Amino acid sequence: MEQYLIPTLIVTGIGILAGVVLTIASKFMAVKVNEAAVKVRRALPGVNCGACGYAGCDDYAASLVNDHTVKANLCTPGGSAVSLEISEILGISFVAAEGKYALVKCSGTFDKTNYVMDFKGIQSCAANKMFYRGRGSCSRACLGFGDCVEACEYGAISMVNGVAKIDKLKCVGCSVCVRKCPNHLITIVPSGLTTYVGCSSQDDGAKTHRACKTGCTACRKCEEVCRFDAIHVTGNLAEINPDQCMNCGMCIKACPSGIIKSNRMKKI
Amino acid sequence: MKELVIILMSLVLVDNFVLAKFLGICPFLGVSKKLDAAVGMSIAVIFVMLLSTAVTYPIYIHLLDPLGLDYLQTIVFILVIAALVQLVEIILKKYVPILHRSLGVYLPLITTNCAVLGVTLLNIDEGYSYVQALVNAIGAGLGFLLAMVLFSGVRRVIEHNDIPTAFKGIPSILIAASILSVSFMGFSGVVDGIFK
Numbered sequence: 001m002e003q004y005l006i007p008t009l010i011v012t013g014i015g016i017l018a019g020v021v022l023t024i025a026s027k028f029m030a031v032k033v034n035e036a037a038v039k040v041r042r043a044l045p046g047v048n049c050g051a052c053g054y055a056g057c058d059d060y061a062a063s064l065v066n067d068h069t070v071k072a073n074l075c076t077p078g079g080s081a082v083s084l085e086i087s088e089i090l091g092i093s094f095v096a097a098e099g100k101y102a103l104v105k106c107s108g109t110f111d112k113t114n115y116v117m118d119f120k121g122i123q124s125c126a127a128n129k130m131f132y133r134g135r136g137s138c139s140r141a142c143l144g145f146g147d148c149v150e151a152c153e154y155g156a157i158s159m160v161n162g163v164a165k166i167d168k169l170k171c172v173g174c175s176v177c178v179r180k181c182p183n184h185l186i187t188i189v190p191s192g193l194t195t196y197v198g199c200s201s202q203d204d205g206a207k208t209h210r211a212c213k214t215g216c217t218a219c220r221k222c223e224e225v226c227r228f229d230a231i232h233v234t235g236n237l238a239e240i241n242p243d244q245c246m247n248c249g250m251c252i253k254a255c256p257s258g259i260i261k262s263n264r265m266k267k268i
Numbered sequence: 269m270k271e272l273v274i275i276l277m278s279l280v281l282v283d284n285f286v287l288a289k290f291l292g293i294c295p296f297l298g299v300s301k302k303l304d305a306a307v308g309m310s311i312a313v314i315f316v317m318l319l320s321t322a323v324t325y326p327i328y329i330h331l332l333d334p335l336g337l338d339y340l341q342t343i344v345f346i347l348v349i350a351a352l353v354q355l356v357e358i359i360l361k362k363y364v365p366i367l368h369r370s371l372g373v374y375l376p377l378i379t380t381n382c383a384v385l386g387v388t389l390l391n392i393d394e395g396y397s398y399v400q401a402l403v404n405a406i407g408a409g410l411g412f413l414l415a416m417v418l419f420s421g422v423r424r425v426i427e428h429n430d431i432p433t434a435f436k437g438i439p440s441i442l443i444a445a446s447i448l449s450v451s452f453m454g455f456s457g458v459v460d461g462i463f464k
Contacts, residue, residue: 007337014344018351025355031363122430 019173036089037065044075047153049174051076051100051188064090073097076173076188094218099191100173102156102166106142107160107198107259112210113137129182138211140183140200148177148186168263193242194264195252202235214257222251222260231260270463272403277461279407285383286415287445289453292383296415297441299374301422302402306416311330312374314409318386319348319356321405324388325398353379383412419448 030176041061042142052074054060063070064086073083096162115135115162119128125147133139142163149164156170157177164186166177178186185200197216201208205217216234230244231251238251238260251259283289286296292313299309324345330335332340357375360368367377378384387408391401431440 006335009339010331010335010337011340011344011347014347018347022351022354022358025358029358031361031365 007119034065037061039089040064040086042095042240043078043082043089045078046172047077047116047174048217049077049153049176051174069093071095074173076100100188101168101171101191102173102175102177102186102188104142104164104166105141105187105195105196105198105200106163107184107214107261108136108141108212109163111161111264113141125180126182134183136211138201138203138208138215140185141212142185144182147180147182151180153160184251190242193240193245193247195240195245195247196261197231197238197240197259198264199237199257199259199262202237203238208236214259216259217257219256221254221256225250225254258262272400274463275400276407276410277462279404279463280411280414281452281455282457282459284411284415284452285386285408286412287449289386291386292381292412295378295381295383296412296419299437300416300420300459303420303424304376306420307413309374309378310409310413310416310425313378313381313383313412314406316349316353316356316375316378316381317384317405317409318402320345320352320384320388321401323352324348325391328392338438341389341392342385345385349384349388350378350379356444357449383408415448415452419445422448 016213025033030233041058044057044061046057050055050056052060054063054074060074064072068090072086072090072092073080075082075086075097076099078097081100083097084094114137116137117131117135119131119135121127121131123145125134125143125145126130128134128143128145134141134143136143144159144164146157146159146164149159153174153176154170154172156167156172158167161164164177166186173188175188178184178188183200189196199214199216201212201215203211205219208215209217216231216233216237218238220233222238223233224232227248228244228246229248230237230241230246232241233239240251247264249262252262254260279285283292288292294307295313300306327344327348328341332338332344357368362377371380387405391404394404396404423441426440426444435443
């Protein structure tokens with residue numbers, strides 16, 4: 001009897017002792033967790049994309065709770081719905097999140113430009129970029145290996161005719177692809193801006209024209225026709241200021257290379 | 269003193285817990301992807317090994333051994349280590365939040381790590397004294413740290429290379445681990461040679 005009793009007692013005793021000590025410890029040394037922070041964290045989508053400018057959803061939630069000057073509408077993937085939810089939890093006034101989406105500023109499809117090397121190395125944009133500024137004849141062309149396609153968690157990017165194409169409906173503006181592109185072709189713009197310059201080449205006009213049939217040659221015709229002072233050519237490249245652009249489409253008609261485009265969605 | 273140094277050195281180099289005794293392979297393969305995570309994990313392992321040795325050794329010597337209950341050591345040790353790690357986590361969370369944050373998820377992860385249990389059981393099997401057992405625990409932890417740091421460097425190089433599809437992922441990592449293990453086998457006899 002004793003040979004069963006003592007071992008059982010010892011294990012049970014240690015178990016109970018450990019349980020009691022842990023219970024007491026968790027009672028007396030409990031750290032107050034801010035309930036609002038947990039709720040805010042749950043409201044956030046949890047993709048940890050960093051579009052809000054914080055290290056991740058946890059970090060953003062903690063900052064929101066601790067500092068009420070932090071804006072609640074910074075979460076681009078979550079959009080206005082998440083902003084509203086956070087505002088309700090924290091009891092602050094609701095500000096609609098500004099929708100954003102990503103744009104690829106390159107139009108160099110296969111019929112407009114061509115590859116100058118047959119790259120046999122690791123099939124990724126980052127690896128290709130290390131070799132003589134990429135495989136395209138234009139140093140600022142889409143490299144076409146699809147690093148951004150792989151990075152996108154929403155399946156919004158696809159390779160069409162050698163250039164990355166972003167589906168505006170699927171894109172949430174998290175800017176993960178922006179960081180992936182070694183040529184920095186992708187930018188995040190507010191949803192309101194539909195007119196964009198589809199080129200990133202900062203080489204001079206003649207050089208750009210040799211490399212690609214549809215590159216910005218810095219002719220400044222768009223600058224002349226713009227009535228809102230929204231488009232400017234700086235460093236051999238036209239750039240649109242989203243705050244001033246009215247999407248009137250004058251520059252689209254004026255551009256001789258056809259690189260200023262509109263991705264206004266057709267009304268359904 | 270010399271004996272303690274021999275124990276320490278032989279555990280770090282010759283009888284490395286991961287690469288020679290094949291204990292704690294799971295975190296070795298799982299957490300060695302990034303250097304900072306590998307170091308954090310290893311520090312947590314050193315800490316827990318030392319602590320669990322300090323507690324389980326007296327329990328065995330003063331409770332289990334006199335009663336002839338050697339066969340209970342595994343289950344009692346597991347129970348004690350698990351409870352201890354939980355307790356340490358609560359205490360750290362309250363009083364040293366910085367350390368708690370840096371150890372992070374690794375602390376509860378290693379609660380039932382076989383390397384930690386292995387250290388406590390081997391201390392008994394080898395018949396070490398209390399001080400020797402503690403040094404043994406530190407040595408095992410340092411050996412783990414060394415293996416983790418070396419391997420995270422190896423993995424970084426592997427990841428940036430073009431590997432045949434059949435070897436991508438775990439196969440290439442296991443092969444690299446085995447080569448690292450072979451290289452550590454070369455240390456056998458080194459410690460005896462130093463202290464002759």
